[in-house]
Amino acid sequence: MQEKKHLSNILKSKAKDLGFLECAVLQVQELVGEKEYFHKWLNKEMHGEMGYMARNIDKRLNPELLVENAKTIIIVLQNYYPQTKQKNSDAPILSKYAYGTDYHFVMKDKLKKLLSFIQNEIEPCNGRPFVDSAPVLERAWAKCAGLGWIGKNSNLISVTHGSFFFIGELILDIELPYDEAKLVRDHCGNCTRCIDACPTKAIVTNHVVDARKCISYQTIELKGDLDKNLKGLFENRVFGCDICQDVCPWNLKSTAHNEPNFEPRPELMELSKKDWLNIEKPLFNELFKNSAVKRTGFKGLKRNLKFLQQENDD
Template sequence: MTPDQNETVRKIKEKASSLGLLACDWLPVTYLNTEKDYFDAWINNGMNGEMEYMSRNTDKRLDPRLLFEGAKTILIVLQNYYPDKVQEDKNAPVLSKYAYGTDYHFVLKDKLRQLHTFIREEIEPCTGRPFVDSAPVLERAWANRAGLGWIGKNSNLISLEHGSFFFIGELIIDIELPYPELKPVHDHCGKCTKCIDACPTKAIVAERVVDARKCISYQTIELRGELDEQLSGQFENRVFGCDICQDVCPWNLKSQPHNETNFQPHPKLLQLSKNDWETMDKPLFNELFRNSAVKRTGFNGLQRNLKFLGNG
């Protein structure tokens, strides 16, 4: 790259860092040809469960140029959510760490908009669109291609520097940028199978293949009906989401607490006792989770999950 191009790369990465992002890299938008067979097999085997949206717009998932007219560049960012404190009562129903604070969709999408504004005003005029689980984008595939990590045996993206407790977001723009030198990250899982061994419902049916129907996160968040009785007693007290396969991953020994104020939990949340959870009423739910991702399952969904844990 020329000195001017190097300066452009430096400016964008510096802006991303100033927004509190762990990492930011970008590459040309193209067709995800190597991911097609894996994704098709996953869908054809019904491993998406009731997430029918996963089987729609397959062409767009594999080619973001169909999502955004004129798409030329995709920027991929990582946002840390690893907390400095966890729930105090070891017997209380367990909430996934990512749901402690404000819904990440809002937080990360706002940062991507700010990054877009910076590029448009300081680098080159452009049109762009941010994505945070809000459209058919295969985020982990793009992050892997950008050299931000490898796909672990639990199917999560794992970073050499940061582990896996982070969100992934994308910004697609209609201009070409000077592309940073991307260094592919090789698989560093080795012979380790801690995530596979630790999954209480055996949802990781093969290396890098998760059957969502058995996954605690799917059951407690995505599923709209009754939970699978065949999994009763296997949730290890998880009430919304699940971090087990990440908690046991040796690479997460590198995880450092985030400094994102929006992800700080409600003052009462981490202090809830087992009884507090089991007797929670709707006003308390609304107070604790007003802007949280837990709103996705809602008060009734949380009550369903709590009842399932009690029955187990």
């Protein structure tokens, strides 16, 4: 494998050319260390209505069960920190990751290009790209790759890049030169800014988030009525939430991405509070075509807006 070491550099250079922040290559194995924590989290029902989290648990912990003859997992990071912000301070707040084209489309396309490159320039193989859409414990793999540590808000945090990035994987049925294990120590120290700042107290203890209390879960994943016990605590968040990341000192390192697909439509950034409250389906379809906001849909967005309006009225 040593004579193939240069192939890793070629692969990583291609990943950088595709716009990824980082790229690491690991041997597929079972994530034994994550098993107890994951089962405890599920047993406490902190996944809420995200039933998919409780399915295919064995596959989540072992990619060999997910992809036939899996031998290698490539982990990539993709910056999404925006240059542009919403113009109106009183407008409902959209999570930064949802400004542009849905990251699932963008990253999967890039990973397919990386796979094609490997097949044509390195070695014929079979592989599958994954972007937050299959049972892969992406943060655990990124941690194993030394790309960061798991912060108290349960996000992966990079010493170099902060935490405003997506994680993607490419699982292959060939062996490649693997990176040496180099776990990054926890740099959170005694800082509790994310815990203190979370308005719904969703970060119940270090590294543990109760999704049921999380604004992102409430505004995106939840299909029914929002939790009335959380009324008045959303801090004007209409889709997703960045509060625990915004207050993290490591995100002072965040720099604007250079991915054209993540650029927001100017008219979206200029919406006023009134514009948001009066949004109709044709405008919704225009503004959020191929957007992650489609996950909650027009009906879900109107539900969220109504909840925020009730907060303000009270």
